[in-house]
Amino acid sequence: MHGRRGLDWRDLQYFLAVSRGGALSVAARELGVEHTTVARRIQSLEQTMDATLFERHPRGYRLTRQGEQLLAGVEAMEREAQEVAFGAGGGLSGTVRISALEGFGNFFLAPRIGALLEANPDLTVEMVTIQQIVSLSRRQADLAIGLTRPSGDRFHTEELTDYRLFIYASPDYLRRHGPVRRRGDLADHIFAGYVDELVFSPALDYLAEVGIDSRQVRIQNSSIQAQKAAVQAGLCLGVLPAFVAESTPGLVRVLPEEISLLRTYWLITRGDEAGSSRLGHLCRVLRNETRAAQALFLPSRNTAACEIRPD
Amino acid sequence: MHGRRGLDWRDLQYFLAVSRGGALSVAARELGVEHTTVARRIQSLEQTMDATLFERHPRGYRLTRQGEQLLAGVEAMEREAQEVAFGAGGGLSGTVRISALEGFGNFFLAPRIGALLEANPDLTVEMVTIQQIVSLSRRQADLAIGLTRPSGDRFHTEELTDYRLFIYASPDYLRRHGPVRRRGDLADHIFAGYVDELVFSPALDYLAEVGIDSRQVRIQNSSIQAQKAAVQAGLCLGVLPAFVAESTPGLVRVLPEEISLLRTYWLITRGDEAGSSRLGHLCRVLRNETRAAQALFLPSRNTAACEIRPD
DNA sequence: CACCCCATGTGCAAAAATGCACAGATATTT
DNA sequence: AAATATCTGTGCATTTTTGCACATGGGGTG
Structure with missing residues (x-):
């Protein structure tokens, strides 16, 4: 910890800010610290990793090849951290991410999201409409609507509609x-x-x-x-x-x-979260909406x- | 930073250690710090997140429901951090992760990995043998051997063998x-x-x-x-x-x-890495090995x- | 050209974090 | 029951980190 042992994740936050801002001073303003602090954290990180992450220029910092490799991983961490920041903090106001196939997502769900959000002002619904169902187990989505029923008992699955x-x-x-x-x-x-x-x-x-x-x-x-x-x-x-x-x-x-x-569309949630109020509520809405739209399907x-x- | 603003990722490292060890003292030994430090970081994290992450018991700490939610996200960050630690650090000694279907992975590649590692002592080959090709774009694998040819030009693809x-x-x-x-x-x-x-x-x-x-x-x-x-x-x-x-x-x-x-098996790499010495060498080995084994395939x-x- | 602005980098003072010693509580062993 | 081990938590001394003031260099503008 603090540079004596292993990789300090906080240093990665500094790294991310410099990568984004392209200069110590920009990152410092963003983070609300002194630029000298930023410089020292970067130096400490480079020492820990035994890697040169930035080229130093009079007008700013530029990522090296090694730095670019690191950035991809740190951005992935950031995505997790952002979910973390919402997940454990608030409670009832938060984001639910739905993963759905394009047809269901764009043609059925999207026109109905507005009404849902209006009725639940503290709820944010993030819809990922892609060609393949994103991974629930990696917490990339809270709820998936898929074409096949996952095997095993890690997920709670129910038939949504034919x-x-x-x-x-x-x-x-x-x-x-x-x-x-x-x-x-x-x-x-x-x-x-x-x-x-x-x-x-x-x-x-x-x-x-x-x-x-x-x-x-x-x-x-x-x-x-x-x-x-x-x-x-x-x-x-x-x-x-x-x-x-x-x-x-x-x-x-x-x-x-x-x-x-x-x-058939299947409604899939992680087994440990089906009862949460946000998700549970959303599941009910989805059931009701699809039931009401049977003539469409x-x-x-x-x-x-x-x-x-x-x- | 340091609790004045936003989530401090270093605190998440402390959180992870306590979640794993189940006690301040265990985490402290693991991290090489004083248990009082661990207690204070947890307290700081709880304050930042405005959440109670652990129940305190005379014999240790137990995750609350909120703590469990946080743990999943932090473990995901850890996985990224571990890739980061290998990815940018070494240079030529490092890990290449191959994603291959079970048949190719277990029946063809696995018996040949030993010889490859012997010839390249600084190289670690991690083989992910699953039923579905893991994502190259998410850096879950460096090299994939798949059954279909990905569309687009983000990847470098070549036919490995029928x-x-x-x-x-x-x-x-x-x-x-x-x-x-x-x-x-x-x-x-x-x-x-x-x-x-x-x-x-x-x-x-x-x-x-x-x-x-x-x-x-x-x-x-x-x-x-x-x-x-x-x-x-x-x-x-x-x-x-x-x-x-x-x-x-x-x-x-x-x-x-x-x-x-x-x-047909296809050899798929990210376009920007096909020339790296580790990966390039591994690709050559794969080509040679499959060519030599045509009578098998x-x-x-x-x-x-x-x-x-x-x- | 001079001036201004913005960038990085150095060294010292101030603030924050951590280690250390100790206390109290609980569980296990003798 | 008493002794021992292990746990968490408090307060003070020490160490580490950060802020601040300053210096240097580069680019743009009048």
């Missing part, structure tokens, strides 16, 4: 390429779909399940929104969640009686002769 | 259940395979590609080693990489002329009428 997917096209596309009358016609069309290596779950492998040859997937994108846009622009067909495709008017279903996929389809479900 | 998979059975199983003579016979057997929700890449979805109904997958495990074990025990059939199944004698191929899958199969490759 949702349906259809093949969609724009009317313009169908006018130009002719109507699709039977499943066999699909081979004559191009599709939008996920980039292959980003299909991290079989539940997202819609096209293979419908029987679309991967060579037909000429428009590959990691974003469901972009896939929808391509379909809307009349470039191709696409398999889209109904609540996504039908959130704006214009797209028509292709062979809905014959081809329809069913998937599960629109009536006439008679699907082929409803494919992964298990 | 490898073949066959259906395997134990002779005992075939004696009890009769020989498999044609593809249609496969429907009468049970298989070992991956747990559904852990099939994170279509490249791992062997069974579906071979045409095995998911109801036949009666033995599901996230570990290829366990799947191999089940096949060896005569419980079922399984689709296994040849270099895995044939690393020990005993298993026989089923319909190898007719059914054979081909996959790509054993001759007689005449595969159906060789399935994902793209």
Whole structure:
């Protein structure tokens, strides 16, 4: 401690400030200390680590290569520290981070967040909308909405809602390429779909399940929104969640009686936090909102002769 | 800083030691300071965070609920700090973390690591063998060996080797259940395979590609080693990489002329580090080792009428 | 060119942190 | 029961850290 043994984390805070400000004096103002203190902490850190972290210039400090490597790690620590600062301190006012797939996040949750925040002024909801569920175990998210049910008992999991997917096209596309009358016609069309290596779950492998040859997937994108846009622009067909495709008017279903996929969103929390008031409340809201929106997720389809479900 | 403003990360180090040791005196011995110092740092931290982190007992300190929450975050910081301590310090002696799938990691790389370490005494190779490739972008690994090629240009990717998979059975199983003579016979057997929700890449979805109904997958495990074990025990059939199944004698191929899958391992590094001496050297070793072991990865199969490759 | 501003770096005084000695409480051992 | 070991907590002396004043150097402006 204090330089006699091991790495002093406080020195890392000084390091971060200098890296950010680019000068001792800037960091000092930021931290509310004397610049001489900053210089000495940096020197102490360099001694402890036996590394030169900054080049000294008359107009400031510049990170060395070693310094840059260190910065990445210290920034990661900072992210943890920021969660820590909120997590243990306040109690009821704080941040809940939701990790959700883009479709659910952007098309369902985002329009409803405003009302939630209004009803709970001390609550901050941070939504991470990505293609892959972030790790609950690393505390990157407090609550995840995923497509698959995690194994083991570390998490509390419940079924949130089923949702349906259809093949969609724009009317313009169908006018130009002719109507699709039977499943066999699909081979004559191009599709939008996920980039292959980003299909991290079989539940997202819609096209293979419908029987679309991967060579037909000429428009590959990691974003469901972009896939929808391509379909809307009349470039191709696409398999889209109904609540996504039908959130704006214009797209028509292709062979809905014959081809329809069913998937499930799961609500996942860490087992030790499901009862906390913030998270518990948010879970209730999510349950209620999805229950109220069942017509969105599960629109009536006439008679699907082929409803494919992964298990 | 020092309690006048914001969270002092050094106090978190003290907190961690007390959480671990369960007493001021234990933490003090661990840190090489006086226990009174430890008490005062904890008190300072509690004041800064306005939280009671420990219950005081005559025989030690016990984490409160708030303290437990804080501990998770601080342990995450510690993990980053440990990487930091190695990353920027040494230079050429250091750790390279490889992330590889279990098959490649355990059956190919592990037996060869010893020789590598002997030839490079200052190099430590840490091998993370999991079911999913850990994140290079989060610096969780320096080098990944994966099944799919990442998109974008953030990483440097090269094809390491192809490898073949066959259906395997134990002779005992075939004696009890009769020989498999044609593809249609496969429907009468049970298989070992991956747990559904852990099939994170279509490249791992062997069974579906071979045409095995998911109801036949009666033995599901996230570990290829366990799947191999089940096949060896005569419980079922399984689709296994040849270099895995044939690393020990005993298993026989089923319909190898007719059914054979081909996959590829990719060598992935961060673009900005491929030239570093440690990593560059390790990449060369990996290339050489896999090239020398082509007979392992790509054993001759007689005449595969159906060789399935994902793209 | 002179002046001003802003940067880093040195040495000493002041403030903060830590070590040390001691006290009290509890649990375990003799 | 008494002795011993181990724990936490208080107050004062010592050590370490930080602030302050000053010096030097570089860049920009009038």
